[in-house]
Amino acid sequence: MTSDTPAGRRFRVFNRRRSAPSRARRRLGAAARMLAALALAGGVYTAFAPGAFAEDTRQLSASAQEGKALFDNSCITCHGRNAEGVEGRGPSLIGVGSASVEFQVGTGRMPMTRQEAQAEQKPPQFDKAQVKQMGQYIQELGGGPQIPSGDLTTSLEQDPKALAAGGELFRINCTSCHGFGGAGGALSSGKYAPSLHGATTEQIYAAMLTGPQNMPVFGDNELTPDQKREIITYVKMQLQDDKDPGGLFNLGRYGPVTEGLAIFVVGITILVFAALWIAGKS
Known part of the structure; x- marks a missing residue:
């Protein structure tokens, strides 16, 4: 303990003067550490998520650029710029892949003429090359499932089963x-x-x-x-x-037994009415 003497008072004043810079240094050190942590977090995010900054400068292939032009002319009204979707009109196409585009556009289901319970198949508005280009644009924009190349059936010579x-x-x-x-x-x-x-x-x-x-x-x-x-x-x-086993007038490939039974019932009914008509005339 310091006594309440002139010397003690001078000692306490000296200690206060020494402690003030120490607190300031601690505050500056905490601020520097916080800034360093923020800079480190930003650097880690930049390193592991470069796509967030490079999305606007995405380089498209020549085929995808042709598809983008077709998309902007025919699809952007419902699906929005960059295929991000428009609420109440059309969903986002990010991640649907080229397979979805080739099915929907290739079968004429898209573009839709109006919103209804189900998109009906119609004559397509684009040829196969244009459909491929639009699919390539959506594929490069957000990825997704693709139709594999090559034969999509199995050869029975290679696999009889x-x-x-x-x-x-x-x-x-x-x-x-x-x-x-x-x-x-x-x-x-x-x-x-x-x-x-x-x-x-x-x-x-x-x-x-x-x-x-x-x-x-x-x-x-x-x-x-x-x-x-x-x-x-x-x-x-x-x-x-394969030829339908039901013959020319079939009932949806149910087979000859079902169709034979239908013909028998119809035939018997006609014969009964014919017999009644003949009996009435005689």
């Missing part, structure tokens, strides 16, 4: 909506499953990848690419190319 395997997969995953004959059918709320009889291999593969309308998405973790090819092989060879 592919047709049977595709039929089993089709019956498990597709018949509840598209029917056993692939003719499609009505769903709830004014929607429907379209017929597969005129669908191309690319359209079927893209539909399984993207799940348009009420159709579920069959990602590669649910149906492998080989299984998708087996389903397409079954649809092409059994439902599209």
Whole structure:
């Protein structure tokens, strides 16, 4: 302890003068550490998220640039600039991939003429090359699923069991909506499953990848690419190319037994009425 003497008072004043700069230095040191931490956090964010600053300067390929021009002329009203979507008009296309564009635009479902329960298939407004360009633009803009190149069916010479395997997969995953004959059918709320009889291999593969309308998405973790090819092989060879066993006047590929029964019932009814008419005349 210091005594209450002139010497003690001088000692306390000296200590206060020494402590004041020490507190100032502590405050400056804390501020410097905070600024250093903020600078470090900013540097880490910049290093690991460069796309946030480079998005506006994204370099598109020549094909994507052509697709962007088509998009800006025909799609920007509903899907917005840079395909970010417009509320109440059209969803964002970021991440849908070229497969979705090739299905929707290639089948004429897009552009839509009006908002309704389901986009109907129409003659496409763009040719295949333009559809590819628009798909490439959306692909480079946000990524997403793509239709693989090459043959989308399975050769029966290489895999003789592919047709049977595709039929089993089709019956498990597709018949509840598209029917056993692939003719499609009505769903709830004014929607429907379209017929597969005129669908191309690319359209079927893209539909399984993207799940348009009420159709579920069959990602590669649910149906492998080989299984998708087996389903397409079954649809092409059994439902599209194979002759309908029901003959010329069929009932949706239900087979000759069902159609024979229908013909028998109709025929018997006609014969009964004919017999009654003849009896009445005689």
